[in-house]
Amino acid sequence: MAEQKAPREGYSEALIRLGKQNEDLVVLDADCAKSNMTNFYKDNFPNRFFNVGISECDLVGTAAGLAIAGKIPFANAYANFLTGRAYDQMRISVCYSNNNVKIVGHNAGTSAAQEGATHLPLEDISLMRSLPRMTVIVPADSLEMEKAVEAAYHFEGPVYLRVGKLPVPIVTKQEDNFEIGKAIKYRDGSDVTLISTGIMLDETFKAAEQLEQKGIKAEVLHVHTIKPIDAEAITKSAAKTKRVVTVEEHSIIGGLGSAVAEVLAEHQPTPLRRVGTNDRFGVSGKMPELLDFFQLRAERIVKTAEELIDIALVK
Template identity: 80%
Template sequence: MTQLKAPREGYSEALIRLGERYKEMVVLDADCAKSNMTNLFKDKFPDRFFNIGISECDLVGTAAGFAVGGKIPFANAYANFLTGRAFDQMRIVVCYANNNVKIVGHNAGTSAAQEGATHLPLEDISLMRTLPRMTVIVPADSLEMEKAVEAVFQHEGPVYLRVGKLPVPVVTKPEDPFVIGKANLYQEGSDVTIISTGIMLSEVFKAAEELKQRGVSAEVIHVHTIKPIDKETILKSAAKTGRVVTVEEHSIIGGLGSAVSEVLSEHQPTPMRRVGTQDRFGVSGKMNELLDFFGLRAANIVNAVEELLEPVTAQ
């Protein structure tokens, strides 16, 4: 039976392990420590935790100040408010100044669920991708989240890390590599390439199995680093299969689908489909209901693949 665990749990556990090893690590939060589980870091290292209050702009500015002083700050807040309200601060005092600040967007995607439509961040990756020098990372599950936090800490420069709140299937393995900027090839195939990011990897695995039953060989690639994106892996796979489907728990505008489209259109035009939320805002509901509502299920991925296969079959 597949284990369910919230990505924020893996995030919190990794923070504490790093905090024990590195005294220069500091954690800041915008008055959401319990929800973000940074309160556990606070309990362990009270002198290195700072609650800035419900003021995301001040959160980012203060984190930049810590970075200038030689600390390695992790600035935590809800992803929708953090990327929206504090965009200017991230643009100037983090990215333009090239400060070593780790921006952590919590309550991401459909995990905001019942907190309301306005709290559902489906544009955060797009916003962060536009910032020069910003690295953008979206782990698949709690286990990959732990690896990501370690890699983010060691990485020199601005990073945006997306963290989900609610439990999701743990589908990665301890031995799976995690290298910033390098995608992971989970399954080789010949008919279509399915590229996932974030928690959609579990649905992609289900879709690949369903396609196998239908005689379709799917190559599965997981892109945990959306920026810088792994062009080499994407182009190599697209050349082999000739068809690409991207899958993300985010708007298809500006997210993974856009990033992959940019790579393919410039270097190797390839028929593709993008599975993700369309040009719309979120709605309130339970996480599973939202995944159904937005069409972020294995069945939707299978349908996208079959759309790509239809023209070939008809010839």
């Protein structure tokens, strides 16, 4: 069993480590510091932490002002409220103005779980991906989250970082190279390409193993950066396997599946199936229950890949 750790823990630890090295790093929170674990940054650097209250629009506007003043702000709030309520501020004050603000959406995807259906964002990546100049990063686990925080700090320009609340298996390795805009190939294959993002990398690994037991060789690409997406890695793999399945803990509309579909349509037309949530809102429940409810499990990935292979063989 892989060690489990909450992505927000990796996020908090990376912030503190960077804060010790860089006095221009400031952290803002919309009155969720304990849940977002930014309270630990406040404990270490009280003069570089700002709680703006439950006011996501003010959060983003203040962060933009701090960026103009030469700081590198990380603006934290629940992903559903942040990407919804403060969309206009992100559009104009951050992206249009090209300010160096890091937007951090917490409680993302099914990790919102028991906080209620309205708190469960399944469309945040879609919203952020549509913004010009916005870079969108969705780490797989706490270890990759640490790398993503550091990369976001050093990256010049707007960034959206998606952070989960609840523990998930650590499936990446310390030696894995993390570069914004570059996918990681974890497994070679010739029959189908499985492209995952975020916490679905764990289920994708399981699916690849199950497919191998059936004689199907699956290539696994992990796309931690949804935008800019690694079109070269995707088209190269698709050209080899001739079949692609995308896997995401997000709506298939506007997320990873849509991004990959756009790449393939323009550069390497390839049969594609998308595993994710299907044009619906979230529901309340425990995280494992929600993953089961939305069928975000290896079994569905395997079935989808098999159906795609069968269709191709019939043709």
